[in-house]
Amino acid sequence: MPLLRDTALATAFDRGADTYDRLVGLNPGYHAQLRRSARRLVLGAGGTPVWRVLDLGCGTGASTAALAAELPAARITGVDASAGMLRRAGARTWPSRVRFVHAPAEDLEEAGVRGPFDAVFAAYLFRNLSDPDGVLRAVRALLAPGGVLAVHDYTLGGRRADRLVWSAVCRGAVLPLGAVTGNRRLYRHLWRSVQAFDTAPAFRARLARAGFDRVRVLPLPGWQTGITHTFLARRPATEGDVR
Numbered sequence: 001m002p003l004l005r006d007t008a009l010a011t012a013f014d015r016g017a018d019t020y021d022r023l024v025g026l027n028p029g030y031h032a033q034l035r036r037s038a039r040r041l042v043l044g045a046g047g048t049p050v051w052r053v054l055d056l057g058c059g060t061g062a063s064t065a066a067l068a069a070e071l072p073a074a075r076i077t078g079v080d081a082s083a084g085m086l087r088r089a090g091a092r093t094w095p096s097r098v099r100f101v102h103a104p105a106e107d108l109e110e111a112g113v114r115g116p117f118d119a120v121f122a123a124y125l126f127r128n129l130s131d132p133d134g135v136l137r138a139v140r141a142l143l144a145p146g147g148v149l150a151v152h153d154y155t156l157g158g159r160r161a162d163r164l165v166w167s168a169v170c171r172g173a174v175l176p177l178g179a180v181t182g183n184r185r186l187y188r189h190l191w192r193s194v195q196a197f198d199t200a201p202a203f204r205a206r207l208a209r210a211g212f213d214r215v216r217v218l219p220l221p222g223w224q225t226g227i228t229h230t231f232l233a234r235r236p237a238t239e240g241d242v243r
Contacts, residue, residue: 010082062123063123080103127196155199
């Protein structure tokens with residue numbers, strides 16, 4: 001079965017929106033790991049104030065909540081291609097500094113999402129895109145000079161053991177839960193998209209090719225070690241400031 005892309009994937013997320021939060025809540029540390037990556041974004045800013053944040057691929061708002069907790073003064077714009085996921089996000093109670101926009105990551109400008117942003121956070125997004133390089137270039141353009149990108153995603157470390165653990169988790173938990181929800185295609189996509197996408201070193205190189213500097217790859221603890229990582233990268237402060 002080929003990977004779901006673009007409209008088909010957004011439709012699958014629409015179908016899965018009502019059960020999504022319950023299912024990810026069964027993942028030990030899911031919300032704590034998002035908070036950890038949000039804290040790493042703050043550290044990656046190096047003391048520079050972060051006032052405007054784009055939460056790209058915000059889903060039902062779990063990543064938005066992590067950002068709102070770690071950046072209590074920032075204005076946060078959450079964007080997602082799935083209307084169903086955004087409906088769930090909008091049903092929560094949010095401070096007035098948080099807003100949501102329905103748009104694919106590839107069409108931010110057309111949806112009125114314009115920078116500059118001090119930081120962009122993208123959780124579980126890039127392996128779902130048909131053109132990740134194009135979106136990385138667009139993100140770089142939306143960032144203020146010196147702005148920080150933090151990516152939180154399932155990206156295998158490159159060892160055979162990492163791939164085996166991920167497959168075992170999917171066969172033992174992810175795919176059976178997908179079958180229970182009646183949205184088997186979405187959770188099969190999750191399994192296969194991680195296997196098909198970059199390893200952590202390859203995604204680090206992809207970030208560098210897209211024009212980011214100070215790229216760092218930080219593992220996450222627990223069973224996700226070697227499976228989930230935080231990537232920190234910066235738009236150079238000046239065009240010549242790349243290292």
